[in-house]
Amino acid sequence: MTETDAPTTVRRGPGRPPSTHAQEAIRVAARRLFSAKSYGGVSVREVAAAAGVDPSLVIRHFGSKEALFLQTMTVDESFRGLVEGPLEELGRLILERLLTVRGGAAVSTYAALIGAIDRPEVRSYLEASADRHVVRPLAERLTGPDRHLRARLVATQVNGLLFDLRGRPDAGLAGRPTAEVLQVYARALQALIDDPTA
Amino acid sequence: MTETDAPTTVRRGPGRPPSTHAQEAIRVAARRLFSAKSYGGVSVREVAAAAGVDPSLVIRHFGSKEALFLQTMTVDESFRGLVEGPLEELGRLILERLLTVRGGAAVSTYAALIGAIDRPEVRSYLEASADRHVVRPLAERLTGPDRHLRARLVATQVNGLLFDLRGRPDAGLAGRPTAEVLQVYARALQALIDDPTA
DNA sequence: TTGATTGAGTCAACGCCGTTGGCAGAAAGG
DNA sequence: CCTTTCTGCCAACGGCGTTGACTCAATCAA
Numbered sequence: 001m002t003e004t005d006a007p008t009t010v011r012r013g014p015g016r017p018p019s020t021h022a023q024e025a026i027r028v029a030a031r032r033l034f035s036a037k038s039y040g041g042v043s044v045r046e047v048a049a050a051a052g053v054d055p056s057l058v059i060r061h062f063g064s065k066e067a068l069f070l071q072t073m074t075v076d077e078s079f080r081g082l083v084e085g086p087l088e089e090l091g092r093l094i095l096e097r098l099l100t101v102r103g104g105a106a107v108s109t110y111a112a113l114i115g116a117i118d119r120p121e122v123r124s125y126l127e128a129s130a131d132r133h134v135v136r137p138l139a140e141r142l143t144g145p146d147r148h149l150r151a152r153l154v155a156t157q158v159n160g161l162l163f164d165l166r167g168r169p170d171a172g173l174a175g176r177p178t179a180e181v182l183q184v185y186a187r188a189l190q191a192l193i194d195d196p197t198a
Numbered sequence: 199m200t201e202t203d204a205p206t207t208v209r210r211g212p213g214r215p216p217s218t219h220a221q222e223a224i225r226v227a228a229r230r231l232f233s234a235k236s237y238g239g240v241s242v243r244e245v246a247a248a249a250g251v252d253p254s255l256v257i258r259h260f261g262s263k264e265a266l267f268l269q270t271m272t273v274d275e276s277f278r279g280l281v282e283g284p285l286e287e288l289g290r291l292i293l294e295r296l297l298t299v300r301g302g303a304a305v306s307t308y309a310a311l312i313g314a315i316d317r318p319e320v321r322s323y324l325e326a327s328a329d330r331h332v333v334r335p336l337a338e339r340l341t342g343p344d345r346h347l348r349a350r351l352v353a354t355q356v357n358g359l360l361f362d363l364r365g366r367p368d369a370g371l372a373g374r375p376t377a378e379v380l381q382v383y384a385r386a387l388q389a390l391i392d393d394p395t396a
Numbered sequence: 397t398t399g400a401t402t403g404a405g406t407c408a409a410c411g412c413c414g415t416t417g418g419c420a421g422a423a424a425g426g
Numbered sequence: 427c428c429t430t431t432c433t434g435c436c437a438a439c440g441g442c443g444t445t446g447a448c449t450c451a452a453t454c455a456a
Contacts, residue, residue, distance in 0.1 A: 014454035016403045038316045040238065044443060054406055059444055061404095117364070118236045118313045146382055153383050160358020161351075166315070184344055184390070185351050191389035192382070212425030213431025220433080242414060252435055257415055 023061050025051040030072045035108050039069055039116035066119055073113055078106035079133035087141060091189030095182045098158065099165075111166040130155045144195030154192050161185060221259050223249040228270045233306050237267055237314035264317055271311055273324075276304035277331035285339060289387030293380045296356065297363075309364040328353045342393030352390050359383060 029050035033042045044065050048055040062068035078101065085093040098106050116122045139151035161181075227248035231240045242263050246253040260266035276299065283291040296304050314320045337349035359379075 014401045014452095016401085016450095016452040018403065022404080040316045043441080045441085056407085056444075056446095057405060065443065114312075114361075115316045117315070118238045123364070146378070149378065149382055153379070153386065156358040156362045156383070157355055157386060158358070159361050160354040160356070163312075163357050163361055164354045166321070180344070180347060181351070184347055185354070187394065188351065188355060188386050188389045191386045196385065212423095212429070214423040214433070216432065241412080243412085254415075254417095254436085255434065258433090263414065 022051070022053050022057060026053060026058055026061065026068070027072050030068055034069060034073055034112050038112060039119075039122075044068075066116075066121060069116060070121060070125060073109055075106055075109050075113065075129055076133065078102065078109065079129060082133055083138040083141070087193060089190075090193050092182065092186040094154075094158065094189060095161070095186050098162070099178050099182060107162060107165050110162040114163055114166065130159070134158065138193075142193065142195075144197050150192045154189055157185075157189055157192070220249070220251050220255060224251060224256055224259065224266070225270050228266055232267060232271055232310050236310060237317070237320075242266075264314075264319060267314060268319060268323060271307055273304055273307050273311065273327055274331065276300065276307065277327060280331055281336040281339070285391060287388075288391050290380065290384040292352075292356065292387060293359070293384055296360070297376050297380060305360060305363050308360040312361055312364065328357070332356065336391075340391065340393075342395050348390045352387055355383075355387055355390070 026047060030042075030047045033047055033050060044058050045055045047068070048058050051058075058068060059065070062071060078098070082094055082097055083090065098104075113122060113126055117126070134155040135148070135151045138154060139148045142150055144150075224245060228240075228245045231245055231248060242256050243253045245266070246256050249256075256266060257263070260269060276296070280292055280295055281288065296302075311320055311324055315324070332353040333346070333349045336352060337346045340348055342348075
């Protein structure tokens with residue numbers, strides 16, 4: 001076959017082909033440990049031991065501890081399509097998707113990311129992620145004044161909720177079940193989604 | 199609070215009297231560095247050098263890096279009396295106090311604390327602080343259903359705003375000035391403060 | 397087949413970190 | 427006096443993220 005087709009295989013020169021075996025083991029171990037503990041609470045040596053590889057191999061393959069963290073802890077899948085649906089009930093819809101979809105994976109992953117918010121690259125990723133999946137698509141749909149600012153502040157409200165839900169996988173806030181929290185907080189989101197002049 | 203008498207001088211036995219000289223230098227240096235950088239971005243050795251003392255002395259006097267952090271970075275002064283005032287405009291009042299009082303010291307201090315949210319003791323302090331200064335006093339004043347939950351979610355909204363304001367001392371959010379952010383976000387807070395059945 | 401090239405995996409080490417123990421001296425009380 | 431208590435300094439510990447040197451395996455080109 002020629003090198004112009006076969007999109008699944010990349011043109012490579014001589015040499016041993018890359019193996020995804022250890023990489024996957026590291027990724028799985030890192031995802032589990034980072035979710036259970038936190039960025040600072042997990043050492044590269046610990047991830048390596050859980051994956052059954054040498055600590056230096058982790059850095060070799062992923063560049064740095066922070067790069068490994070960013071590659072394994074992503075929220076884009078949970079955020080995609082978050083602000084779709086009728087505007088009149090979008091506040092409730094957003095929260096439903098965040099808290100219930102995929103067993104609340106967004107919550108625990110976001111918790112880990114917030115725990116590493118010290119790191120400039122983590123902060124950049126979270127800002128870009130919120131901008132791409134929430135602020136910009138929502139601002140386009142809103143009507144009335146201050147559309148971009150209102151969309152940004154909806155993201156702020158979501159950040160606050162995800163921040164406060166840290167470490168409480170299924171239980172809600174202040175001892176309240178998720179459904180109750182969802183219903184009340186949806187009103188607050190809706191206050192920024194609705195056109196204030198209408 | 200259970201001191202018997204002589205609040206300024208403590209009963210002491212023989213020995214050299216404690217000096218507050220180095221402690222204060224360490225406290226000042228720590229406050230400045232932790233505010234400018236973050237918990238993880240400042241080393242004990244760095245604080246010690248800025249204060250002109252030995253690194254081991256920092257630990258000797260404060261117990262640990264985390265204890266020094268918690269002793270120097272407190273938000274209670276900024277939070278006290280935060281939810282006082284007429285309920286009809288309390289949303290605006292809360293944000294005004296947070297963003298403008300004492301040059302926004304609450305924002306930068308809170309940013310540093312959030313940056314160390316990994317640490318269980320830091321998380322406990324923030325939760326207790328929000329509970330003491332926001333949730334409980336506000337819940338007592340609210341009317342209508344779900345008073346405690348609504349008060350808790352107002353704190354959640356505040357957390358979201360302080361989280362998103364990280365590192366932007368005076369500038370607002372999304373390029374908007376503080377006043378504009380304040381006015382719009384106040385509506386969102388007010389949506390939880392107002393009695394939904396009224 | 398042979399040789400070059402590329403990546404996998406191992407080991408020891410580097411510099412920095414928070415923290416601890418030991419020790420010399422100073423300032424108080426008995 | 428001696429004892430006690432605190433200061434300040436030094437060296438060291440174990441752990442951290444990361445790097446360099448090295449061996450070995452797998453692939454391609456000649």
